[in-house]
Amino acid sequence: MKLIVGLGNPGRKYEKTRHNLGFKVIDFIAERNKIDVDRESFRGLFGRGKIKGEDVILFKPQTYMNLSGQAVLEIVNYFKIETEDIFIIFDDMALPVGKIRLRLSGSAGGHNGMADIIRLLHTNEIKRIRIGIGEPEFNSVDYVLSKPSKEEQKLLNEAIEAAGKAIEATFEQDFNYAMTKFN
Numbered sequence: 001m002k003l004i005v006g007l008g009n010p011g012r013k014y015e016k017t018r019h020n021l022g023f024k025v026i027d028f029i030a031e032r033n034k035i036d037v038d039r040e041s042f043r044g045l046f047g048r049g050k051i052k053g054e055d056v057i058l059f060k061p062q063t064y065m066n067l068s069g070q071a072v073l074e075i076v077n078y079f080k081i082e083t084e085d086i087f088i089i090f091d092d093m094a095l096p097v098g099k100i101r102l103r104l105s106g107s108a109g110g111h112n113g114m115a116d117i118i119r120l121l122h123t124n125e126i127k128r129i130r131i132g133i134g135e136p137e138f139n140s141v142d143y144v145l146s147k148p149s150k151e152e153q154k155l156l157n158e159a160i161e162a163a164g165k166a167i168e169a170t171f172e173q174d175f176n177y178a179m180t181k182f183n
Contacts, residue, residue, distance in 0.1 A: 068114075072120070088117060092130035093110070093144070
């Protein structure tokens with residue numbers, strides 16, 4: 001069983017913000033693979049299904065971003081998911097708008113949601129897909145919680161699709177193949 005987690009903040013207020021790109025990728029994957037992400041449990045919304053014949057859980061924590069690790073830890077423990085079977089998708093200010101980067105491990109890179117997951121799972125050996133939102137010209141909290149411009153949104157829509165296809169490529173081949181193809 002593979003766990004694919006998209007990070008974001010709950011509620012309509014945050015729905016179209018830069019910080020909710022992880023949720024958008026989960027929505028993209030769910031639609032393409034006909035998986036309903038509508039079951040409420042583990043402090044989040046999840047759905048079970050298959051991608052390229054592989055059993056998966058798609059998960060959107062409904063805690064606020066900085067507490068994402070609590071929800072991830074609950075679902076990991078319940079389903080007894082191994083760390084190597086977890087994929088985290090989140091926004092990253094260190095990457096240009098619309099660029100994606102796949103990594104096998106590493107630091108949280110200043111992302112508080114990822115930092116909480118690393119802290120509670122006691123490892124940074126977690127596969128992740130980072131989606132660039134660019135460097136803010138003003139307060140970073142205001143920036144991540146604001147809506148992108150139309151030009152940025154076009155690039156982010158392409159990145160959402162690429163991130164979703166990168167997950168699918170992982171199940172066609174493996175994560176190294178996806179990194180080579182999408183980085």
